[in-house]
Amino acid sequence: MSSNESVSKLADRHLLGNYRRFPIALAKGRGMHVWDESGKRYLDFVAGIAVDVLGHCHPEVVRAIRQQAGTLLHVSNLYHIRPQAELARELTKQCFADRAFFCNSGTEANEAAIKLARKAMSDRGEPKRIEIITTLASFHGRTLGALSATGQKKMKAGFGPMVPGFKHVPFDDVRAVEQAVTSKTCAVMLEPLQGETGVNTPSKNYLKELRKLCDRKKILLILDEIQTGMGRTGHLFAHQGMGVTPDIMTLAKGLGGGVPIGALLTTEKLAATLGPGTHGTTFGGNPLVCAAGLAVTKIVSAKAFLKRVQRAGSYLKKELKKLGDRTGVIQNIRGEGLMIGVDITLPSPAVASACLERGALVNAIAPNTLRFVPPLIVTEREIDRLIKILEKSIVSIQKEDAPS
């Protein structure tokens, strides 16, 4: 078989068809840009779906990975691993948590959170408290536990039965949570801002009220910061901008700056629940991914870096608003920092394809919703360029649709 065979042909023949892909193969990346196999350059406002927080091939991340790759790639959690312990120190230094557990993805971090919450109740003498309240339109991952937690029916179709013990209530509705709490409830689990359903932003006091409710009912608050964490919202963790502290937080996506890593962070008291032999993973927290995580964490946790994210996010929102005024097709600009969603009266997949043609990657997250989650290093000039490409794309679709 020729090595020059097109990727799409190879993929069609050998890969599962579970992803809907654009007809390009990305081969190289640097900073805010990626290049396809033909050498065409794209401005990247997708960032591997909110993963490449420092852009592509950030020199500090590459240096850390190169150095670690030449030293030790993988051992096992049978032994101490210095980069893992150091990453735990750096993350816990920055937030409510005292201890960290590392795994390989977001869904796995949420599995760990679900198991920890249930076992914590069992350890406290309340083994019947197994229910977790989550929100409609949430996304927590694709493994059966995390999928059961997810509040979207369409993702579960055909995969039943789901894991029992999950109740779904509307997002941004404290009363609905209160009504759902019973003597069987062990935790409330949610994203501070819902990412996969188009950046749903709750009202100002929602999380604070939820925190109070959880305290009153003596149940745990689990925050899935897999998408919102690592600076995405202009705070290292989104809850820090919302004035609340969870009992358990999960991370993934941006944490490794492009290498697969997930994490659960929690308090000293709850951490005691998962003693030796209770939970684990072969690859979780291996030296390579933790070296990358350390490099990322050191950069994104700097106050000046987070301020820049806030400024860039405000600028992007402002320019999207102006674009909406000029074109009349953009509404409901929402989100925090560089996690922004907009509704668009044109079909968003057509807009994303038109942008691709003109050299920009944007994410059509729902039929009439675009999501912008660029690398957090994006500049105003790059935002200006995106807006120009978006505008040209919108105008071209409007022209095609205009009656002749």
Ligand SMILES: Cc1ncc(COP(=O)(O)O)c(C=O)c1O
């Ligand atoms: C909020 C949230 N939770 C969990 C996940 C699942 O993470 P992963 O795809 O790494 O398993 C995602 C992924 O998009 C997410 O956005």
